[in-house]
Amino acid sequence: MSRRGWLLFGAMCVVWGVPYLLIKVAVREIGPAELVFVRTALGAVLLLPIALARRELRASVRPWLPLLAYTIVEIGLPWLLLSDAERHVDSSFTGLVIAGTPLVAAVVARVTDRAERLTAGRVAGLLAGFAGVALLLGFHAGGGGPVALLELGGVVVCYATGPLIIERWLSDVPRYGVAAASLVVGAALFAPVAVPRLPSLARHVTPGPALAALGLAVICTALAFVLFFALIAEVGGVRATVITFVNPAVAVVLGFLVLGESVTWLTGAAFALILAGSVLSTRRRAPAPVAERAEPVATGQAADAGAGVEPPRAAEPSH
Structure with a gap:
């Protein structure tokens, strides 16, 4: 990759690793519904001008039913469940559970698409990944309670399902249009519950949670x-x-350094199993060799086709 590519990659690893920490801080004083509303509303305000300038918004709202379904499954419901669960569990634990999303995505892909084969390598990956999740949940079974664990499970299922909606019904819709429109719809869905509580919230929230919500x-x-x-x-x-x-x-390191959350060798072992399982379960065979062509491959996407790793279908969760 280019230097710019590495810089963007590093920035994204941090930017989508820090939400769990910020959510943990924000929900100390901000309710889950209010937090989701603030996040979607401010995010929409910032992204809408970009989508409008690129003339992508109109195309994104035409398939309104898939857009609504995507907003609920990828933004509204998982962000609400995530915010409520983090009132009871550590941010580092949350990040590790969400790391199992590609595992569920591989299963969902197999159920919904017969062309997706469960090879021996993928089965081994699924077994290793779910063993890591089981180890993690078993180690933390006494903390947070069953409701929080079920909520995190719901987040994983949502994040594994959302990209399928994009793939099947919104694949031709411009990316900025989908992002901006889904945030607008998400803010509209939470407004009836959150807006009446905002005046009271503004009077009582302290700088820490307020800045965390703004950062989100x-x-x-x-x-x-x-x-x-x-x-x-x-x-x-x-x-x-x-x-x-x-x-x-990143979520585990930040939880340990900033919030003093517990990190043990079991945490590391569970993450290693989940990581290995996610990679193996989303692998695909390299394409068969083809005759050399005179013209070079024109796009980075085409050049990546022989990399041997299929992008996880849940790799674009909004965290």
């Missing part, structure tokens, strides 16, 4: 989409999705 909206939502789309344009979709395997480690 500006850095982890609006800026994150801009950087991610730039990363895809620079290095191709396959390489860009590798951030899925890195940002959980």
Whole structure:
């Protein structure tokens, strides 16, 4: 990759690794629904001008039903569940659980697409990954309670399902248009619950949670989409999705350094199993050799086709 590609990659690993820490801080004083509204509303305000300038918004709202479904599955429901769960569990634990999203995505892809084969390598990856999740959940079974664990499970299923909606019904819709429109719809969905509570919230919230909510909206939502789309344009979709395997480690390190959360060798072992399982379960065979052509491959996406790793279908969660 180019130097610019590495810089974008590093920035994305941090930008989508820090939300778990910020959510943990924000929900100390801000309710889950209010936090999701602030995040979606401010994110929409920042991304809408870009989508309008690129003339991508109109095309994104035409398939309104898939857009609504995508907003609920990829933004509204998982962000709400994530915010509520982090009132009871550590941010580092949350990041590791979400790291299992590619595992669920591989299963969902197999169920919904018969062309997706479960090879021996993929099965081994799924077993290793789910063993890591089981080890993680078993180690933390006494903390947070079953409701929080179920909420995190719901987040994983949502993040694994959302990209399928993009792939099947919104694949031709411009990226900035989808991002901006989904944030607008998300803000509209949460407005009836959140807006009446905002005046009281503004009077009582302290600087820490307020800045965390602002950071979620500006850095982890609006800026994150801009950087991610730039990363895809620079290095191709396959390489860009590798951030899925890195940002959980960022979440663990930040939780340990900033919040003093517990990190043990069991945490490391669980993450290693989840990481290995995610990579193996999303691998695909390299394409058969073809005769050399006179013309070079024109796009980064085409050049990535022989990399041997299929981009996880859940690699674009909005965290």
